[in-house]
Amino acid sequence: MNHNLTHLHPYPFAKMATLLASSSPAANYSEIKLGIGEPKHAPPAFVLDELKENLDKICLYPTTKGIFELRQTIAHWLEKRFFLHHVDANTEVLPVMGTREAIFSFAQAVVDHKDTEANKENITEAGTENPQTGSAKHNPTIVMPNPFYQIYEGAAILAQATPYFVPCTRDNVFKGDYRAVPREVWERTQLLFVCSPNNPTGSMMTMDDWELVIRLSDQYGFIIASDECYSELYFDTAPIGLLQACTTLGRNSFKNCVVFHSLSKxxxxxxxxxxxxxxxxxxxxxxxxxxxxxxCAMPIPHQLASIVAWRDEKHVVQNRALYQEKFALWMAELGGLLQLRMPEAGFYFWVKVPEQFDCDDEIFVKALYEQANIHALAGRYLSREVNGKNPGQGYVRIALVASVEESREAISRIRKLLNA
Known part of the structure; x- marks a missing residue:
């Protein structure tokens, strides 16, 4: 077996299962799941109809590149959404089976071990709690935000690269300070993962932020991989994407820049x-x-259903409106009791744990489960300790994926818990 598998952390939900193994949910309440970022709004009926109408095409082998009509639809969507001059559907777009798989495999494809012998001595650094200190000149490094989507870390470890974590804290508006990354780290960096809008903090990259990381990419030669899966779940202002930033800077070839998008959210x-x-x-x-x-190739019925989804914006507007309603409800009802920070985009609250729970995220999520039968996610499970500090510790991620009715019920239970 690949020895690097032993360096992988359990997934956050596995850690939550361990934490709650000896606990019992509040018996007088039905379960409300706010821990997993799985959308619960109804999928567009016309997309499901398109899928059903083309099920007979499941007998055909799909090509890895996907059908041209899907790539062209995506190219047009990108041009319109991010004000791009031109996206070549043949060379600049590649359909994938969801971004999680693509993010993982992308790291495997791009990491280059220029000096195998030098890397052998440092490969175990990727599995430690503080993998900031890999010192070999040629040791490939992947930089990522902290807290983060854990697939970034797993992809780095299994690509035999060292993860370098950039803390996203209140002091840097939960975006990470890339100016603070040492030169020697950038010199061995081959890939930078950026998540904007960020999961879990809800922060967005500004044009100045994008320009900074693009200039760093030019200087040190690394690839920027921007995870933009939450880009359409915004409130007032649509997030700026990496390719949009490239176009604004006159970089129409998108050199060393790639983005990941999905229909999931x-x-x-x-x-x-x-x-x-x-x-x-x-x-x-x-x-x-x-x-x-x-x-990995997307089945043709899925591709045809995807085409009609990318071509329609009405259902996306309706989807945003539902999330806006729920965020407004939570802010109005709990904003005075919890330190709720309104995210710039996405569907997560990154909640500072109240002092009455010792500012401990594990204690708070256990209380939510045991006393209110509400599932949330401990922030420390989404981040890593670096230099003695875990930026997720003391925070809880709450996903507003449940219905408006369930949200009202969850708010009522949390109010009782906080006032107890």
Whole structure:
């Protein structure tokens, strides 16, 4: 077996299961799940109809590159949504089976071990609690936010690269301070993962933020991979995407820049496993070759259903309105009792744990479960300790995925818990 598997952390939900193993949920309440970021809004009926009408095409082998009509639809969507001059559907767009799989495989494809012997001595650094100190000149490094979507870390470890964590704290508006990353880290960095809007903090990259990381990429030669899966769940202002920033800076070739998008959050279709990667044509050409060997191709019925989803914006507007209603409800009803920070986008609250629970995220999520039968996620499970500090400790992630009615019930229970 691959020895790097032993360096992987259990997934956050596995850690939650361990934490709650000896606990029992409040028997007088029905279960409300606010821990997992799985959309619960109804998927668009017209997308499901398109899927059903094309089930007979399941007998056909799909190509890794996907059908041209899907790539063209995605290219047009990108141009309109992010004000891009032109996206080449043949070279700058690649459909994928959901962004989680693509983010993982992308790291495997792009990490280059220039000096194998130098890396052998440092490979165990990736599995430690504080993997900030890999020192070999050629030791490949992948930089990522902290807290983070754990697939970034797992992808780095199994690509035999060292994760370097950039803390996202209240002091840097939960976005991470890339200016504070040491030069020696950037010199060995091959890939930077950025998540905007961020999971779990809800912060967004500004044009100045994008320009900074693009200039760093130019200086040190690393690839920027922007996870933009929450880009369509905004409130007032649509988030700026990485490719949009490139165009604004006159970089129409998207050099060393790729973005990941999905229909999971945008269209409430997590089970369709439909997303795409877009950007630098040279990088995507090599990544396509990797994926051809990997054997990942989206079934044709899924591709045809995806086309109609990407072409329609009305259901996305309705989806945003539902989240806006729930956020407004939570802020109005609990904003005076909990330190609720309104996110810039996404569907998460990144909640500071109240002092009455010793500011301890594990204690708070256990209380929510045992006294209110509400599932939330301890923030420390979404982050890593670096230099003695875990930026997720003392926070809880609450996903506003439940219905408005369930949200009202959850708020009522939490009010009782906080006032007890």
């Amino acid at each position: 945008r269209s409430n279709l997590p089970g369709l496993r439909s997303g795409f990667v877009a950007g630098d044509a040279t990088i995507l050409q090599s990544y396509l070759q990797y994926r051809t060997y990997q054997g």
